[in-house]
Amino acid sequence: MKKWLRECITTHVECQQLQSSDGGLRASASGPRRLLHLSGSTDAPQVRLEQNSGSGALLDYAALSYCWGGDQAVKLKDKLVDSWTRGIRYEEFPKTIRDAMWMTMALGLEYLWVDALCIIQDSEQDKAEQISRMAEIYEQAYVTISAARATAAPEGFLHSRYMPGERGFRMPFTCEDGRTSAVVLWQGREPDAWEPLDKRSWCLQESILSPRVLEFGTHNVRLRCARSRADEAQLQCDGWVGHSKTFAQLGMTQPLVSSIDWQSLGEPYKFVQAWQMLVSHYTRRGLGWYQDKLLAISAIARKMSRMTTGNNKRYIAGLWAEHLGEMLLWHPNHGPDAKERARRHETYVAPSWSWASCSGEIDFWYGSGMHLLEFVGCEVRTAIPGDEFSAVVGARLELKTLVMRARMRKGGGGGWGDGGDGWFLWDEEAGEEVNGSLMLDVEDEESGGEFVCERDEEVVLALVQTQDALVLKKRKKGEEAASVYVRIGIYREGPRGTDPDRWAMEGVVIV
Template sequence: MPTRLVDVGQAGSLRIVETKPNLIHAPYATLSYCWGGKNQLQLTESSLEDFKVEIPAWQLSFAILDAIYVVRQLKLRYLWVDSLCIIQNSKSDWEKEVITMGEVFRNSAITIAALGAKHSEEGLFARRDPLIYQPCNLFRRDGKDFFVKSQVDDSQFSDDWFEKSPLHQRGWVMQERALSPRTLNFGATLIWECSEGVKYEHTMDFELGTNSQDSPGNPTIKSRLHEPLKDEIAPDQTSLLFKFWREQILKPYTMTILTVKEDRLAAISGVIESIGKSTGWESVYGLWMPFLVEELLWHKFVFVPWRGDWRHQNDKDKLGQSRLRIAPTWSWVSLDIKIDFDSSSGKAPIRLFTTQVTVVSNTSILSKLGANPWSSRLKVMSKLYPSGSAVKGRSDLFNFLVDQTSFQATILFDIVPSTPKPYYYLPLIAQHFPNWYRAGDGGKIRFVGIVLVTSTDFPRAYERVRYSHSYVSQTVADDLLQNELISIELV
């Protein structure tokens, strides 16, 4: 149970109740909504005792008032709302509650989502023509009713419309939506989400009460996170779950908006904890330990016109302006950018370039929220190659040196470059592309890795600044792969 709940009762009074002292174990609803608007009544240290007696309903926003109405209609007594159940001016209370926020939504009976509201003053309900949704009984013959129903334009309720709704642009909503066992979305239409599917109001069969066709939306977000725990995960299931995390959770999450950028890890920590519990995987600043080599190969989201995805079409392709001092440089958490991963992963035989990647210190996600990120370092046994000069006319292509041989590597900046420093190329995997250019040339080897600079704050350590890949001949590849491994520390 959450620490606090709003007791909506059955009458007009509202109050805050603390669950443990009162031994409350009852079904409750949660509210998912966008903050903002004029009426932002919040729980504070000074108002806590007063709110235990009565919450002044007239000061609440429409989103909360509408949610209270829905909760009462559902015959539930309790509602969890972040602004009223977390002490907003207490850092210690926020840090304690944010750790359990994922469980708050996972254990709720239902989440009420203000899908179409840009801020809390817009509320849950939309004005619309009821005849569009309500069938008209024309006549009765032989004991059967004959109805006519308006045809709704499905295009206005597409996947695109659903995913780009104001609520789904908010960073915190990703885990609220993913972890809630069932969600009732309010907007231009009602949308039901649970682990079995996503159902739209206008596709419901009004006689049978079931859907006449599948609705847009992706049901696997809830179903994957609410599957029963297993003692051992099969290799194919491990691969699918890892891909699910990247494609359906992490990438969409980094495209959302966080008012407080430092919440970048906290706002997704509930999902990370849930996956960790079901798999036994350990997370280190948003990267999964069993896949740490691949996880280091994240990069900024790049505009690719031919993919035909609205996220690419609307992306401004901005670099990070400065580091968020909440994670090491090797974690995507350290930058407020949209991220992606190497697109050719799994399409060609992969050889690990490095023999070992270890975490120097314990970096449990829950214990590290708000902690010093520089206490966590990675030690990599690999190879390191210094850069020569940038290729003339190309800001993303550099020469790197191995003995007396040079090779070119394409680099993608993570962050706006500051004072130029010598760059070092750290390859992590090698992929063989046979006959990539023409038959008989032995093919090409693709190196994928990251580009480092020496750390200003920590001697003999390196900071990540870029993702990089390069195609080299078999001869150059042999020279690279035969070099002696060295120990490299990343902060």
């Protein structure tokens, strides 16, 4: 593994280009605010918390990407900072942390960054500040150690890779030095058998942002870097072959999980496509605290913004203002393959027009590409004032576009989405059903609250693209309820269309 890392740093042109494209980020960086300093031997490491002053050269450190698996028995708290700077008993740490410390020292490094041990967990201010620097922390790491195979911190990841019960055949084999070993013929894992870490939302950005990821998987150890992300055949690995046809057929290579083509983001189409695919994949992962919905992807958003400096891209609660025509056309996956039923979060996470306001898997509807709406303005209040990538505490979006009023009714409808329970739109003036397809964000009252319509309630269709509109209803609470709307779904116009005179240019405010 040391050889792999050395070759990556000294010979990989792709990795050197990625480093230089970040504008010398590592050379000008100050590093994480805190690191674990490791000394002594790998058998009995001496561990202490070291405060980083930010002056001097950036230290070489490893970062750990792992599944918490619930609350941590050992984590940094405000009252422990002083005592930990003097030393921490190695035996107190869970197995995954101890394995990471052993591997860090075995690789010849003295410093390790672990979120639970380097961020003060009972300080909302420290958590907000350090989460805002997450992109830098993983980008600046010498290597990220990925405990991909462990479902929880107590499991560890440096144990035997052979899994009893899997269908394989073990053949005796004598090594060159005379030791007896074996060659194992293996049928392969089940389709879509992701590693435990691949199911965790926070770990997506850790995988994407790290320049080098040493991944300890169920059946092999792999080094992911810019070269291997561009060409899976260049992947360095031991154990089971990591780039065979079997792995490709079973979907074991996940380019999105480990890579974004940063150089192409200057092209609007590529930027939109990258973000939509990212959100779609991200929302299929598990998230321990739904309040972290936007935070756990914010580091990637921050880097995407930095890589497109000069294009004036504004990040607004999980969307990009310059591409609202595409960004607003998200919808939950209500299909039979969805692992989680869509619902609106009870505690405020994001405005109704943001995909982050819904739980479950999110997809995007690809419309005509012809935008008719005018972005008037947006106000987003964040936990850290002036930091658009921090947690959202309130937001409102003002648009000007063609709108049409209709009534929500049950007992008909159909086609795309069909509203979940026979909901359809009724045009009172024309005395007929509005021709088109309706997809509501939530399908039942229990999971929708304010965002569920009542029978015969008036809604507004706000055109986003030539055939696609947001379905809005008046907000029921707040001083401005009469003129403020919440999103409840999306609508696609049918082949017969609607009377053009039924649409009028108006301004709408959505919260």
